[in-house]
Amino acid sequence: MELQAKNISVSIAGKKIFSEITPIFPKGRCIAIIGANGAGKSTLLRVLAALHSDYQGEIFLGGKNIREINRKEIARHIAILPQTMQAPPDTTVARLIDYGRFPYRGIFSGGNPKEDREATEWAISVVNLEKFKDRQVNSLSGGERQRARIAMALAQRPEIILFDEPTTYLDISHQLEVMQIIRLINEKFGMTVIMVLHDINHALQYADEVIVLKDCKIFQGAPKEIINAEMLADVFGVKADIFTNSLGASVLFPISTIKR
Numbered sequence: 526m527e528l529q530a531k532n533i534s535v536s537i538a539g540k541k542i543f544s545e546i547t548p549i550f551p552k553g554r555c556i557a558i559i560g561a562n563g564a565g566k567s568t569l570l571r572v573l574a575a576l577h578s579d580y581q582g583e584i585f586l587g588g589k590n591i592r593e594i595n596r597k598e599i600a601r602h603i604a605i606l607p608q609t610m611q612a613p614p615d616t617t618v619a620r621l622i623d624y625g626r627f628p629y630r631g632i633f634s635g636g637n638p639k640e641d642r643e644a645t646e647w648a649i650s651v652v653n654l655e656k657f658k659d660r661q662v663n664s665l666s667g668g669e670r671q672r673a674r675i676a677m678a679l680a681q682r683p684e685i686i687l688f689d690e691p692t693t694y695l696d697i698s699h700q701l702e703v704m705q706i707i708r709l710i711n712e713k714f715g716m717t718v719i720m721v722l723h724d725i726n727h728a729l730q731y732a733d734e735v736i737v738l739k740d741c742k743i744f745q746g747a748p749k750e751i752i753n754a755e756m757l758a759d760v761f762g763v764k765a766d767i768f769t770n771s772l773g774a775s776v777l778f779p780i781s782t783i784k785r
Contacts, residue, residue: 526587526602526684527552528573528717533582535568542568544741545582549734550685555711555718557728557748560738561761566721567608569738570687573719574605600628604678605687612662618673619658622648625680648676651714652706668699675706686710688720692727700724704731725752725777749775758783 528550535542542565550556550573558566571577573584575591584591586602604625612621622645630636649658652672657665662673671691678686688707692700708731711718722728728735728748735751737744739760744751757765757777765777 527585528603528685528719529583529585530573531583531585533569533572533580533584535565535572535577535580537568537579541741543738543743546738546741546743548736548743548745550717550719551734552717553711553715554733555708555731556720556734556736557732558719558721558736558738559723559725559728559752559760564738565741566738567689570605570689570719570721574603574687575599576605597628600681600683602683603685603687604681604683606674606678606689606691608689608693610674614663616662617658618654618660618662618665618676619645619649621662621673622658622676622680625677628681644680644682648679651679651710652676666699667695668702671695671699671703672706675703675710679710683716685717685719688718690721690723692722692724700727707731725757728752729776730774752777 531547532545533547534544558569560566568577572580575596586594586599591599623641625648626636626641626644629641649655652675654669654672654676657669662670665673691703691707695703704727707718707720710716729752732748734745735748737751737756737760754765754767754777757763757779762783763779764781764783765779767775767777770776
């Protein structure tokens with residue numbers, strides 16, 4: 526299912542966040558959203574997930590205006606992983622992931638137990654948490670906990686998955702582990718991935734498309750075309766060197782701020 530946005534504008538507390546932007550989200554692609562703090566990255570993600578309704582413009586899911594689709598129906602197609610999320614005390618990994626099945630359950634109905642169990646077991650296997658499924662979430666390391674949260678989103682069986690800074694608070698090893706899982710989700714299972722990233726090199730390495738938010742507008746394109754030293758200077762006020770790593774990929778290394 527395709528997600529489309531047209532002429533989206535948002536203002537919060539009288540401040541314009543973005544104005545008449547039309548980002549493109551090609552089906553089955555991995556799209557990174559980058560920009561300085563306060564540029565509206567997380568707000569855009571919430572608008573796309575129908576969690577922020579105070580906007581002008583139109584969002585379409587499968588050709589239908591998202592305002593006309595109920596919350597559970599949206600959640601069967603779009604999953605969102607916010608920056609932070611607290612698990613209830615004593616919640617096991619399996620229980621947390623099972624919470625992702627909420628779109629398929631009614632107030633008086635427990636859903637389909639067989640489908641719920643299969644979806645939960647599949648999600649656990651994707652993030653490689655089989656040996657942790659009976660552990661309490663609060664006993665896990667930061668990287669393990671983030672993998673459990675990703676699995677909860679996967680248990681929704683979405684076609685589109687949104688990540689808001691998925692590597693925040695993780696060390697380098699776990700950052701790479703999470704990014705590799707996200708890329709696997711995209712490539713192996715064909716899910717459209719839209720992710721807010723702070724690490725510019727992650728966007729270079731893992732994204733098919735990059736959307737840059739600046740001054741209430743966007744520009745979009747392939748990572749190698751969009752992400753360069755000039756963009757870093759213009760958007761972030763940072764001077765950077767660029768070099769090629771052992772895999773032949775371009776890498777940006779910030780070296781100083783630029784007075785503006």
